Amino acid sequence: PARGIAMALLLGERAWLSNNLKEAFARTGIAHLLAVSGIHMALAALLIGGLARALLLRSEWITLRFSVKKLATPLALIGVVTYAGLAGFSPSAVRAMVMILSFGAAFMIDRPQTPLNSLAIAAWALLIFNPLYLFDISFQLSFMAVFFLIMFSPYLKSVSEYKEVDGQKSFWIYIKAFILVTLIATLATTPFVAWHFQRVCFFVGLLTNLLVVPLTSFVILPGLLFGTILLPFFPELASGLWQGVGWLLDYLVVFINFVSGWSWSAVWVPRPSILQVSLFYLFLGSLALTGHWKISRALAVMFFALLLSVSAYREWMFSHQESLKLHVLDVGQGTSQVVELPEGKLMVMDGGGLRSPYFDVGERIVAPFIRHLGYRKIDIIVLSHPEQDHVGGLAALVRQFPVGELWTNEDISKNSSWKQLLETCAQRGVRHRVWREGGVEYVENVMVRVWPSTGCEGARGHNGRSLVVELDYGMRSILLTGDINRAREQCLLKEGLGPVDVLVVPHHGSKTSSSSEFVGQIRPEIAIVPVGWRNSLKLPNPQVLERYRNAGSNLLRTDLDGTVCVEINGNEISVDTYEVNNL
Structure with missing residues (x-):
């Protein structure tokens, strides 16, 4: 791992890092x-500029006639531009490059060096080149951290100006200043981290940054850079230097893996609203200006109070929600349904799942979607049947959320995702309820009717034995069918299943399901097909779609319409989709 970390530190190239190591860096707040x-x-400019200055000072003729610092500065700036190019001109690299170029140009022409102007020039340069950088997470985090460090710079200067009796700056003053820098940078980036990743590691991040950043900034990174400069001239010395740095990196990996293993090192949080993020930055900005404007302190208090009020109101809205919302997610060729129940309850039926081991649908799609809605826990997870395209993402949900219950049918499977789900539930103490007989549960004022396959002779295979869930709210009903086949449809009709308002079409619109009798009997007002775009199975079947159209159903497909949201409020039904197709 030391070689991969060295490449990432030097050039920002993460291809040599394992996913587990990248996750460890993220959990400890030092990604x-x-x-x-x-x-x-800055280190590249100092090393190249310092080396150039040392060489120029060896010439008495140059020293007596020119400013050695001004002669060395262009060389340092050329080195900075070259380094940014080697790093692929990433937003953070370009931001730093433009700022250093601005400072260097100001120094060359004897003009004042203004950090905010340099930062603004860097931002304009990037946005003129590519306006979409405004939405890039690297751009946002980089500029926000530097902006607030500049805003709080008077406080940083006041801390560093304290002196001991003997006139020497205390070691603890440097520590205090560094803690303040780390705290400001962490506060400045936390809202955007919560917005993009729904995860914060505030306290552990402070600890690891205080320990790892100085080691990296003053020992490891200078060693790597200096070794690179020495390599063409003294290869043996460069090799020895890199070996020493590699030894430090090995110990660094051990430390990072140890800290990332703490259960509280990173905390999952709901995605904050735009209003919450804005109020937080207004509060932080007012706090930074308290030394300049008297009114800033009052503004900081006001914005903080508004932030608390908005956050409290958001929580109150969840606990007093009266409508029922069904979200049929676009998870590719699979099925995942998130149901927002009244009074802040949440049910998830199926978690999608791809056959690729490199993409966890639950971790990358379903869990972020739930946090985007604002939920911190899941009351009920329902698994229709243990096949990969339905069970694949559920284990990640159990790992990332407190879960009340897991509902399944009697089926078992050799599928690794199914085994992982059961193991994760056992580790976290999640109650596993196996439905062998049909029954009714009430979640607040929603009637949840569960239809297992018991007694249905034609229900063969995992698909046919899928657990079916009906949600009745007021005068409206929703039917979630899993992958049931035609024989199972007939059994449901015999058991008394009647018309429904919203149907998630069985088995992704396959011709093995949605018989003419079934569609004619339930006659859904809205039929939603969870299906992957251009899937290899060529689903949904055109004849199945025609049956629903003939029955008067409004057809929606996740491959064409994206995630579909159905809201039932009283007797009214409204539909919204990711693609504009409102009903």
């Missing part, structure tokens, strides 16, 4: 070290 940024550029 920013793996991107080329201001620290890298």
Whole structure:
């Protein structure tokens, strides 16, 4: 791992890092070290400029006639631009490069060096080149951290100006200043981290940054850069230097893996609203200006109070929600349904799942969607049947959320995702309820009717034995069918299943389901087909779609319409889709 980390530290290249190691860096709040940024550029400028200055000072003729610093500065700036190019001109690298170029140009022409102007020039340069950088997470985190460090710079200067009786700055003053820098950078980036990743590691991040950043900035990274400069001239010395750095990196990996293993090192949080993020930055900005404007302190208090009020109101809205919302997610060729129940309850039926081991649908799609809605826990997870395209993402949900119950049918499977789900539930103490007989549960004022396959002779295979769930709310009903086949449809009709308002079409619209009798009997007002775009199975079947159209159903498909949201409020039904197709 030391070689991969060295490549990431030097060039921002993460291809040599394992997913587990990248996750460990993220959980400990130091993933920013793996991107080329201001620290890298400043060190490159200092090393190249310092080396050029040392060589120029060896010439008495140059020293007596020119400013050695101004002669060395262009060489340092050329080195910075070259380094940014080697790093692929990433947003953080370009931001640091432009700022250093601005400072260097101001120094060359004897103009004042203004950090905010340099930051603004860097932002404009990037956005003129590519306006979409405004939405890039690297751009947002990099500029926000530097902006607030500049805003709080008067406080940082006041801390560093304290002196001991003997006139020497205390070691603890440097520590205090560094803690303040780390705290400001962490506060400045936390809202955007919560917005994009729904995960924060505030306290552990402070600890690891205080320990790892100085080691990286003053020992590891200078060693890597200096070794690179020495390599063409003294290869043996460069090799020895890199070996020493590699030894440090090995110990660093051990430390990072240890800290990332703490259960509380990173905390999952709901995605904050735009209003919450804005109020937080207004509060932080007002706090930074308290030394300049008297009114800033009052503004900081006001914005903080508004932030608390908005957050409290958001929580109150969840606990007093009166409507029922069904979200049929676009998870590719699979099925996942998220049901928002009244009074802040949440049910998830199936978690999608791809056959690729490199993409966990639950971790990458379903869990972020739930946090985007604002939920911190899942009351009920329902698995229709243990096949990969339905069970694949559920284990990740159990790992990332407190879960009340897991509902399944009697089926068992050799599928690794099914085994992982049961193991994760056992580790976290999630109650596993196996439905062998049909029954009714009430979640607040929603009647949840569960239809297992018991007694249905034609229900063969995992698909046919899928657990079927009907949700009745007011005068409206929703039917979630899993992958049931025609024989199972007949059994449901015999058991008394009648017309429904909203249907998630069985088995992704396959011709093995949705018989003419079934469609004619239930006659859904809205029929939603969970299906993958251009899937190899060529689903949904055109004849099945025609049956629903003939029955008067409004057809929606996740491959064409994206995620579909159906809201039932009283007797009214409204439908919204990711693609504009409102009903």
